Amino acid sequence: MFRATLKSLLARKVRLILSGLAVVLGVMFVSGAFVLTDTLGRSFDAVFADAYAGIDVNVAAKPKIAVDEAEGEQVAPAFPADVVGRVRAVPGVAEATGVVNADGARLIGSNGKVVTSFGPPQLGENWTGESDLVKLREGRAPQADDEIVVNAALATAAKVKVGDRVGALTAFESKRRDFTLVGTFGYSGGRDSVGGVNEIAFTTPAAQRLMLGKPDTFNSVTVRAAAGVTPEALRDDLTRALGPGYEVKTGEQLSTDAAAGLKEGLAFFNKVLLGFAAVALLVGTFLILNTFSIIVAQRTRELALMRAIGASGRQIIGSVVLEALAVGLIASVLGLGAGIGVGALLAWAFGTFAGGLTLAGLGVPPAAVVSAFAVGMLITVVAALLPALRAARIPPIAAMQDVATPDRPLTRLTVAGAVVTAVGGALLAVGLTGNAGDATLSVILGGVLFTFIGVALLTPLFSRPVVSLLGGLFAWSVPGRLGRLNSGRNPRRTAITAAALMVGIALVTGVTVILDSAKSSIAGRAASTVDAQLVISGAQTGPRPPVFDPAVVDRAAAVPGVNAVVGVYNDNAIVDGDRAYVVALTDLAAMGQIYHTTAQSGTIATLRPDQVALSVSGAKELGKSVGDRLTAQFARGEGPRTYTVTAVLPDDRAIGSIILPKQAGAEFTSPQPFTALVQLTPGTTVSQVQPQLEALVADSPEVSVADRATFIEQQTSGFDTLLTMIQILLALAIVIAVLGIINTLALSVLERTRELGLLRAIGLRRAQTMRMITVEAVVISVFGALLGVVVGAGLGAAVVRALKDEGITDLVLPWSQIGIFLGLAALIGVVAAALPAIRAARINVLGAIAHD
Amino acid sequence: MTATIGRHAQAAARASDVWKVYGSGEAQVVALRGVSAEFERGQFTAIMGPSGSGKSTLMHCLAGLDSVTRGTVSIGETTVTGLGDAGLTNLRRDKVGFIFQQFNLLPTLTAKENILLPMSIAGRRPDPAWYDTVIDTVGLRDRLDHRPAQLSGGQQQRVACARALVARPEVIFADEPTGNLDSRSGAEVLNFLRNSVREHGQTIVMVTHDPTAAAYADRVVFLADGQIVSELIEPTADTVLDTMKKLDTPVITEVGN
Structure with a gap:
């Protein structure tokens, strides 16, 4: 039995390639996310370890409001300069330096524009001299209050050089102030920046005034321990000496804490990526289920023969599941490999484009490997289970009969679909009305998942009337009519192929409905309530909005x-x-x-x-x-x-x-x-x-004056960016659905070889044959998109309604987007049909007619 | 089309010195060895021969489904040899009709749609009077809206016959049309084919190995080992059987050697 399974697997390897590819892509997404976040996490560890390497103990005033690293820079409150003296007086302190170090120092480049950051802080600090970490590259330290030095990365980004007069905006002065750039500095290891951070170093009095807003204050004291004193012991001594208003941490603690905040952000990012991977895998499941169903249907005779010569139903199930396992295993290996590549590529892109992060070596965390195999093989086997059960039900007599087993009625499927959809709807209702407490998000996601599966189960029921209606558009030509009939032939097959496309399109449509509604509500409210004709503000490019x-x-x-x-x-x-x-x-x-x-x-x-x-x-x-x-x-x-x-x-x-x-x-x-x-x-x-x-506001290059319409557009532009990002992430799910359409068509073409031969024999031209296959594909893909648009608009509308109290009062259905999706679906159909159509057109007429 | 038009005006299909060789070297199989034959307009010709004699190959070559290695084939005034895919498609669409052993109907179409399919593909409208005649002759009027799965084998084959006839092709090629039918249904189909020749002047070339089926033809051409070896005019089942027996002996001897 094992040998027979292997043989049949090898014989049909081409048919399994496409469905395998779907698993490869899904697994790639999962393992890529793990590899990316792991690599970035370790890179940040290294950055912070390095940044705090020269510090044995650090003293800061307790922050008034805790902010973690992913939300932005925490404001370490200023404290009087005499604290440095108090620290120095504690036994075991070899050296104590008062430090000003705060986010919000922005250099104006030689082109007059402010150098922006897409995440890493832009630090303004006092120059405390060279250290193991910091080394002057050029020039000298700042000596007068209008002199500054900047790190090499910032000098490069701003295109300024030593000796230039340069402008800067600071935390307490959003008006341009001019300084002479007297030097640049770099870091150990020849680096231009640590983790993409831009730094401007002033004299201590200038830094105190511009970054802390008060003279004679610091916001931290870095301490070097005397020989023989451990940082931990010194920390405890300092804590006792300074009292409860201060936070005393060792350098190691400081770097761990800083990294922990960012890692929380990364973990969230990882969850988001895994969420999208889950969507891709759900779509992949549909595809595998369909492939195995078709293969089982095509092998009815062979399987019946095996039953006739004594194989048990259990053995048949085993053989199909074994086949699925093999496909899942190979796909997982390939997906893991591709995921490592993609993770490395994205980490590199992140490091390069988001501010010169020096990457730690590429790592493959165990989670990436475990999840790759678990997900890849589990999904394949689960998807193959239904077809396996169906295979086991083939009666031995089918080996002697030519007639295909007729499609079972859709009643049971429809009832199941209605129940699952109802469960999904109920979960959504509970989640959206806020009755689910802490589990709200899980309940909503579960509701969406159940809705998708339920609708997918109901799809065969809709597919007959809808497909026949859609196909009617193409029925003006004979190939069109034949294509339409073919797409209505196996409602289950058509339905599941279309359902795979539905998932991606529904999510995109739903998100578009929600974001467009939010956008319109905000714009509408602004337009109806705000009687202001002009707005002074700056476009936010980093974590902090520009101020004036x-x-x-x-x-x-x-x-x-x-x-x-x-x-x-x-x-x-x-x-x-x-x-x-x-x-x-x-x-x-x-x-x-x-x-x-x-x-x-x-x-x-x-x-x-x-x-x-x-x-x-x-x-x-x-x-x-x-x-x-x-x-x-x-x-x-x-x-x-x-x-x-x-x-x-x-x-x-x-x-x-x-x-x-x-x-x-x-x-x-x-x-x-x-x-x-x-x-x-x-x-x-x-x-x-x-x-x-x-x-x-001429002195604040980040800030501009806009009329109301422009301002509203600026305010809502974030929604468009978000929408684009979500669409990109969902694109993979749609690509997998396209693979599904190709797969279904390719298998159908194989199955109908004899028919195609006949059609060619009685005079169907090659071009007409291709058109026939294309119409079938377009009908399936437009059907899927139509389902997706309807389900997505429904889900989106439900969410919008639930958010009514949050101020989203308008429900905007993005008709033009919906039109684009349907048009795109038609295009997808044409593209997906290309290979199967060429294959069908090239069929050898004589061979096809003799085909058994 | 060629200088021989006048001389062969009566031929609906013609093979001249046709060779068909499959494979090369040691695996070479010669299916046809210089076959020349004419199939007269308005005649019902049966091609017979033992398995492997090349009878199906000859028909496939005549119908433009397979290419010949050497020699020429023509249908009516069109030389088939050398036509490209588009030309062959046009030829099959406009000049040739097919009846297969496996019926080969499209399961998605009704009987009527199957019958009219070649005309629809060609974008032609059937002559209503002729369509009615064909439908009545095959006796399918009350089955027109049924799909193939709802028809018996005999009915399906009659639909296939009607499909071949309704376009009034130059020649209909039938490949073992009764091979999958019981004797009563087979007789119906054969009667029907013979009538369409006698009453409507249709040309039919039928490949068969069944002497009873061959007896319905006006003429039987016997093939053995890729060559035409014998011919019968106005055959009966007995004469066909006799001829077959004579053919069989040398073939068996050959295999024995």
Whole structure:
């Protein structure tokens, strides 16, 4: 039996190649994700280990608000310079250096544009001299407050050289300030940057003023232990000496902690990739199931013969499953190999394009190997199980009969499909209405999965009428009519092939519906509620939005023709003990004017430094009303501040839900406004005012003045980027579905060799034969896309409805996108048909007729 | 088309010195050794011969399904030899009809659609009167909307016959048309073929190994070892059987040697 299985496998190797390829691609995705995140993780480990290598112990003030590495740089609060002296006085300290080191130092390149970062921080620091890690490459250390040195990577990116006058924006000064570049530095091992970080080093007083906002402060002290003192012992001594307000860590701890934050981000990234891999594998499962079904159907006689000569049903199942195992094993090996290659390639691309990360050696984590084989073989065997059971049911008598076993009625399948779809719908309903608690995401994903499988089971039922309707479009020619009839021939086969395409298209459509609805809701709300004609803001290219000088807001208000201006700061803060998103406004009265706000309770007026306004939902969440008090701790704040609620505003007529006075903004992570809304006096045109506002931000190259339409577009452009990324990731699922169509057609062509021969014998031209196969493919793929579009729009609409309370009020069905998907599906059909069609056209007529 | 048109005006299909060789070297098999034959318009000719005699090969070559190694084949005024795929397709579509042993109907089409398929492919409309005649002759009027799976073997073969006839081809090639039928259904099909020759002037060339079937033909050509060895005009089952017996002996001797 084993030998017979192997022989039959070898005999049909070509037929199994395509379905094997689907597993290869899915496994590649899975193992590639593991290899990528593992390699990046180890690279980051090395970066941080290196960055903190020269530090035995580090002293910092406890941060007011914890932020992990993936969210952005944590603000280490400034502390008085005399702390350095206190540290130095502790026995066992050989050397203590006061350090200024904070994110937000942005160099302006020789082209006048700000050098941006796509992730790694842009550090501004005080020059503390050369070390084992840092070495001057050119020039000298900064000696005057208008002198700086930068790392070699930044000098290259900005195209500046020693001796140039260069501009820079800093954390506390978003206005361009000019410096002389007096030197550049690199790192041990000849590196230009550590982990893609850009660094600007100032003199200590300049760094304190520009990066910490206060003279005579530092935000960390690096300590070298005296000979014979272990870092751990010194750490404990320092902790005792300094008291509870300080965080004392060894260099090793520091690098582990820093890496841990990023690794959390990587783990999340890995999960996202694995999610998309799961979609690809689901589609691959459909494809394998179909291939094995077709193969079993084609081998009916052979299998019946085996039964007739004494093979048991169990042996037949075993033989099919064994075949699947072999395919899964080979595909897993190939997929793992391809995954290692893809992971390495992506890691390299990440290192190169996202800021010069020096990659650690490529590693293949055990998880990659284990998951590759588990997933590859499990999927194949599970998919082959149904066809195997069907094979075991073939009666021995089938060996003597020519007639194919007739298609069993679809009743059972339809009932099963209806039940599974109902379960999926129920799960979705529970998940989307927020009744699933912590399991919400799993419940929703489960619901989506069940819905897909249910719809796939129901597909054979729809396939007859829909396929016949779609095929009607092509029925004007004889080949078209024949193609249409062929696609309606095996409803199960057509259905499962189409269902594979459905999954990818449905997800893309669903995501498009959700994002377009969100986009339209945001734009619509902005258009209907915000009576501002101009907006001052910068396009966000990194983790932090560009900010500008608060003085710009006041000056803008003084420009003739400007009626009202409100500047907006934002950050996370601790409000009454919990982390919350807060905004600070330069003037609540101006906001009220621009948003036409009528307070639900209290009064709208410029907030005093100890007043706060809340939105209705914010008030509800905090359980506060007008007159109540709340406390808030900000990232750069010395201690918590107390505010009195003066107004409660309608949600759709307010910026944010906790609105603070501008004095609070000065204690935010970015102590400057990131956007300002400008309302013009009636009769003033945009073009009259825009140039004058632009002149005000001329010193902030990242910031521009846009009219409202442009601003709304900028605000929602993130959705388009997200959509594009999701579409790229789902493309693999669609590619696998295309393989499925090719596979189904190729197997059908093989199966119908005699018919094709007959058609050619009675005068069907080659071109007509190809057209016939193409029509069949197009009908299947458009059917799949149609299902996908309907299911996707349904899922998307359900999610949009569920998010109604979150502000997504519009339901936008992306008709043009849907049209594109259907058109694309037709194209996919044509492409998928190419090889099988050529094969069909080349059939030897005589051989085909004699074909048994 | 050639200078011989006048002389052979009556031939619907013709083979001149046709050789067919498969393979090369030691594996070489010579299926036809210089066969020359004419098939007259309006005649029902049967090609007979023992297994391996080359009778099917001859028919395939005549019908343009297979190429000849040497010699020429023509159908009506068209020289088949040397035609490309498009030319052969046109020839099969417009000048030739086929009836196969395995019926070879398209399972997705009804009987009527199967019958009209060659005409639809060619983009021609059937002559309604002739279509009615054919349908009545094959006796399928009440089965036209059935699919092949719903028809008996005999009915399926009658559909195949109707399909070949309705386009009024120059010549119909039938390959063992009764091979898969019981004797009653076979007799029906054969009667029907003979009538279409007698009453409607159709030309039919039929390959068979069954003397009873061959007896329905106007003429029987006997092939052995790739050559035409004998011929009978107005055959009966007995004369065909006798001729076959005479042919068999030398072949058996040959194999014995």
